[in-house]
Amino acid sequence: MTRFMLRLLTLCVISLLIAFAPGSSDLAQTKCGGIRGRVTSSEGWVIPKASIQMVRKGVEKAVTIQTDDLGEYSSCLSPGIYEVFAKAPGYKGKKRNKIQVDESSKAIIDFVMEHDGTVTHR
Numbered sequence: 001m002t003r004f005m006l007r008l009l010t011l012c013v014i015s016l017l018i019a020f021a022p023g024s025s026d027l028a029q030t031k032c033g034g035i036r037g038r039v040t041s042s043e044g045w046v047i048p049k050a051s052i053q054m055v056r057k058g059v060e061k062a063v064t065i066q067t068d069d070l071g072e073y074s075s076c077l078s079p080g081i082y083e084v085f086a087k088a089p090g091y092k093g094k095k096r097n098k099i100q101v102d103e104s105s106k107a108i109i110d111f112v113m114e115h116d117g118t119v120t121h122r
Contacts, residue, residue, distance in 0.1 A: 035075055035082065036075070036107075038073075039110070042112055042113065046069075050086055050087065050088035053084070054084050056080045083098075091115060092114050092116045094111045094112075
């Protein structure tokens with residue numbers, strides 16, 4: 001067997017051991033409950049870097065994230081009831097109440113933002 005073939009065989013064996021190691025599939029398939037969604041303008045444009053704040057009722061600890069370049073956001077959260085706030089410069093803020101988060105799925109909360117009149121949009 002050539003050196004190259006021996007190395008290739010070794011890499012294959014190591015890859016199989018890692019793929020079938022106990023607990024490796026748990027890491028790859030970890031799920032969490034939470035909230036995800038998309039933020040767009042009333043004209044249908046995505047709003048990147050919008051601020052999304054999620055507050056769990058009874059705990060009052062806020063988690064704040066930003067939307068990505070596609071106007072999308074996603075966050076893992078502890079189960080509970082949440083209020084979700086969306087803000088972006090040049091747009092009126094929006095709020096959603098009583099969002100139920102469980103431990104195995106993500107609630108989808110999309111926001112359509114209206115201009116607040118402070119920024120000229122083209």
